[in-house]
Amino acid sequence: xxxxxxxxxxxxxxxxRELAVRLNVSRQTIISIEKGxxxxxxxxxxxxxxxxxxxxxxxxxxxx
Numbered sequence: 753x754x755x756x757x758x759x760x761x762x763x764x765x766x767x768x769r770e771l772a773v774r775l776n777v778s779r780q781t782i783i784s785i786e787k788g789x790x791x792x793x794x795x796x797x798x799x800x801x802x803x804x805x806x807x808x809x810x811x812x813x814x815x816x
Contacts, residue, residue: 754813758786760804775799 761771761782768782775782775796784790792800801808 753791754788754815755785756811756813757782757800760806760811761786764804771803774803 757771761768766774768786769779772779772782777796781790781792785792797808797812801811804811
């Protein structure tokens, strides 16, 4: 699954650490998600979309 977290994070002016704190996860989790090495749980995906005030589909792109 591809994601646009880095782009949204930078657009909102958040560092990886700041986003991790807001989501109550580690910075390493944010790094892994951004690199595509980790797909977040549905709950975490909803939290991310809420922080960026957008739909999950705008952040996470499912690729068959």
